[in-house]
Amino acid sequence: MTNPTLRATGLTKLRGGKRVLDNVDLTLEQGSVTAILGPSGAGKSTLLRAIAGLEDLESGTIESDTQILTNGGALVLPEHRNIGMVFQDFSLFPHLSVIDNVLFGLRRGSNEERRSRALAMLEQVHLAGRANDYPHMLSGGEQQRIALARALAPAPDMILLDEAFSGLDGKLRAELRDTALAAIAAQGAAALMVTHDAEEAMYMADTLALMIDGQIVQSGAPAELYLNPVSASAARLLGEINEWDGPIENGKLQTPFGPIPATASGLSQGMALVRPEGIDISLNPAGEYRAQDVHALGANLAIRVEAPDSTIWLTKITIESAVKAGDRLQVTLNPHFCTIAV
Amino acid sequence: MAITQRLSPAAERRDRSGWSFDPKIAGIAGALICALPVMALVPMAIAGGGGHFSHLFETVLGTYTFNSILLVAAAMAGTTLLAVPTAWLTARYEFAGRRLAMVLLPLPLAMPSYVAAYAWMSMSVAGGPLNAATGGLFPSISGVAGASFVFSLCFYPYVFLLARQAFASEGSHSFEAARILGAGPFRAFWKVALPIARPAIMAGLALVAMETLADYGTVDFLGSPTFTVGIIRAWISFGDPEAAARMALILVILTLAFFGFERWIRRRRSIAQAGGRHRPNPRVQLSGGRGAVALLFCLIPVTLGLFAPVAHLLQLTLETPRQASPWAAVGGTLTVASLSALLAIVIGVGAAYAARSGGTLARISVRIAHAGYAVPGAVAALGVIAILGAAQSLIGGISWAASVTISGGGLLALLFAYQARFAAAAIGPCESAFQRITHSMDQAARSLGASRFEVIRRVHLPLASSGMITAAALVFIEVMKELPATMILRPLDFETLAISAHHFASDERLAQAALPSLILVGLGIPVMLLIGWLSEREQT
DSSP states (O other): OOOEEEEEEEEEEEETTEEEEEEEEEEEETTOEEEEEOOTTSSHHHHHHHHHTSSOOSEEEEEESSSEEEESEESSOGGGSOEEEEOTTOOOOTTSOHHHHHHTTOOSSOHHHHHHHHHHHHHHTTOGGGTTSOGGGSOHHHHHHHHHHHHHTTOOSEEEEESTTTTSOHHHHHHHHHHHHHHHHHHTOEEEEEESOHHHHHHHOSEEEEEETTEEEEEEOHHHHHHSOSSHHHHHHHSOOEEEEEEEETTEEEETTEEEEOSSSSOSEEEEEEOGGGEEEEEOTTOSEEEEEEEEETTEEEEEEEOTTSOEEEEEEETTOOOOTTOEEEEEEOGGGEEEEO | OHHHHHHSHHHHHTOTTSOOOOHHHHHHHHHHHHHHHHHHHHHHHTTSOSHHHHHHIIIIIHHHHHHHHHHHHHHHHHHHHHHHHHHHHHHHEEOTTHHHHHHHTTGGGGSOHHHHHHHHHHHHSTTSHHHHHTTTOSOOOOHHHHHHHHHHHHHHHHHHHHHHHHIIIIIHHHHHHHHHTTOOHHHHIIIIIHHHHHHHHHHHHHHHHHHHHHOOHHHHHHTOOOHHHHHHIIIIISOOHHHHHHHHHHHHHHHHHHHHHHHHHHHHHHHHTTSSOOOOOOOEEOOHHHHHHHHHHHHHHHIIIIIHHHHHHHHHHHHOOSOOOOHHHHHHHHHHHHHHHHHHHHHHHHHHHHHHHSHHHHHHHHHHHHGGGGSOHHHHHHHHHHHHHHHHHHHHOOOHHHHHHHTOOOHHHHHHHHHHHHHHHHHHHHHHHHHTSOHHHHHHHHHTTOOHHHIIIIIIHHHHHHHHHHHHHHHHHHHHHOOHHHHHHSOTTOOOHHHHHHHHHHTTOHHHHHHHHHHHHHHHHHHHHHHHHHHHHHHO
16 A cells, blocks of 8 residues: 555534534545545535645644644645645636646746646647637636646646536536546546546546545445445435335345345344345246336336335346336345445 | 417517517617717807817816826725725635624715715814824825825725625635645735736726716815816806816716726626636634734724714714704705606616617617716716707707706706716616526516516516615615715705705805714615615625
């Protein structure tokens, strides 16, 4: 494991009596992208701004590998933290040209060197041709790329992205994610992004942290979080989930769609969490289950299935399956997609 | 298809409901009210031989021009010094009393500058409290320097309000972006936050310049005459309409130049703002001691511009046992101010509808009506007289000069002149209120079965009401404070607070001027507070 670029421990921030950040721990590593996913108002942006030094904290420590940045109040001013940041509204300086925006943070070296560095950064985001334009002449996607180039130009140890893609639409967004990942990888910086878009977080992150009400409720690799959520609310952040409360008997929790083995022992009660992809269904005229409705959803069919006791769960199977509304079905649970939370 | 056809603006005018309204007419009427008085000045200015004028040119025009330039430059510098730091502090930092400071800082707009001039002059002359307290060190407030001082104190809110808004929205985001890119707080302020707010500050300064040039009461009282003084002297003392009209045209060209500059800046600004979306940043908390310093600093402008003069006027009033009864003047002021506010709402709403759905001609008309804001009161009043004179000479065939002198009366003429000057102040807020009502809202309401009248009653009025109240309140305050137009056009027995304060002050009876002045400020402050409250409510 490489040295952490940044380690935050016990960050706590109060605003109007509410804990916007509640004892948050976070570690960022060089060359790795960490994403924080949470509903709006969870404290994601506050966490990002605290790391940037734009927000004071009630308590907690933020340290880089060389120095302590924050110990309660901000010790190291934002301009001395060597952090890059891409804002949701891009915050390009409207009175400066594109190249001057990128040059703004480049203060070392001769004019020649600074200029060639800035042009190289623009090259990296495929906008070298727009160097002398002004921000208002660019499209939203182009402004976003300039903001990225400006943030990366001073070769920061770490780059922070605050809902950096949420102002843009579908296809453009997907392209920009790859541009951003490539540019960040080329710099070798640690990246921290916050978003409320689950797909974006999973796509970009090496490590994903789920944040609810000022707390990080779970963190790890995206696939791990998707398959083994610690709670129903954590599970819901990443996609649809079927929930079932029940007693655990003989190491199993019985649901209307079948038993789920409990991994931890000693629990008497639990909540079964089953992803829609974890329910395999097949047509069977004698089956006890019934397809209530069927909708196409990208490469999948989303099917609501009714169990004998009238419980309805959502399932997803690949789109070529010939299931229609009203069909009788039989179901089996795929244990990889099932978990039991307390 | 049938539905969209019925809802298109062209079809709406042919609507079979019987009730029809062409917004174009309202727009054109607004434009005429503002433009006609200025246009009517041209024949008036070239009517005479110009002998008197050339004499005038040699003697006083030089002084007027010199004073105007000095006053505008000094008032701009003074308002910048008072407004920009306070705007930055209240936009960027959080400290105990910040909200109070934000409520107080715009209040000097309720203070007519001539009232501030009476108070400061009276405090600083030999024997006045300031003079006594400083052992004669505090300079007497008079002349060009004194007028610049008073204008800075009374007009800084124009800059404060615009700069604060700019700092709070785009400025603070870019400031943070600059900090993260390695700029210290000073470099980030000078290189980023200030340049970004510069257009807003310049727009505010253009307003300061227009107000400075339009002022009559302050420059007349403090003895630094500008064109307005020349116009009123030529008209009232010398009975020389040509000279008055010529000076009025010079003045209106000056103010229109500033107005054009302000519009140009605003248009450029709206392009620059087009990129990105803004949500306000949390403000930086200042701890107790530094917060107290910030609060004290923010209280300086409002103390000098409002509290100190009001306190002094209060003292003068209490020390003066025999006061002339102010009630006739209060009645006169309330009458013209409320009638003007009502008229301005009608014009403002009409123009807003015109700008919204009226086509090119209507939009151009509304733009012309906006320029009315650049027409100083003295110019508007003289223009109204010129129109009346032209109308009378058309009807009666009487000669120019004679007809002009007879027609200088009537409350209607006065109300006309007020609209020429202040309708633009109502059109702005009405227009922005109506801009937020999209055509699709109309269409949604119509498709849900609302009649055209219901759309107005259930959709437009609730959405636009606070904009309309703001418009009325602005015009109410401005008309109360207006002095030169009232002096030129008022019927002989008609008193207002501004007139009676000015008369007492001109006669060196400051103690008697204090009471009408105080009532004027006392009426203005609640209206200013209402405007502030409405705009705060808009933003949340």
